[in-house]
Amino acid sequence: MNPIAMTVLVATALALFGYSASRRIRLLLTGAPANARLEHLFDRMAGAPDHRTATLPGLAILYGAAVSAVLAPALALAGLGDSDVSQYFLGAAGIVAAQAGGHLLFWALSLR
Known part of the structure; x- marks a missing residue:
């Protein structure tokens, strides 16, 4: 750099x-x-804008984003090889990273 x-x-x-x-x-x-x-940050993050407690869709979005954010780098590291299979891993990493971004964007737009 x-x-x-x-x-x-x-x-x-x-x-x-x-x-x-x-x-x-x-x-x-x-x-x-x-x-x-x-205070009560997790409940506010996982809750709908009108609710004070965590909701099931809010938890699904939050956990989906967390799993995708952890899985994307692991798939990218698996795709660093020279074989044909590694290209599939890199493609899957891109898809999972886009999914994590979509989850976070949906979560951010649902906040007020």
Whole structure:
């Protein structure tokens, strides 16, 4: 990778960390809760927009995206060989990665 681009990425990451750390320190000093939006995060992620608890379709989307996100790199690694079968693994990895992206896109669009 280009050294200049890598330097920019590292500097940006450090700046974001510094900003986040300074906000957390200010919150600790004032005694305010860190982020109330993070309470019951899994239930809010797996729930429908009108429900406060997890729903079955929400759980299916979330677990489907998680399985697809884990399976896609494994299939891609299996496809690194020189045989004809490895090309099928690479194709399957692309399909599974697209499926994971579709799950996450559907989940994001269902949130308000």
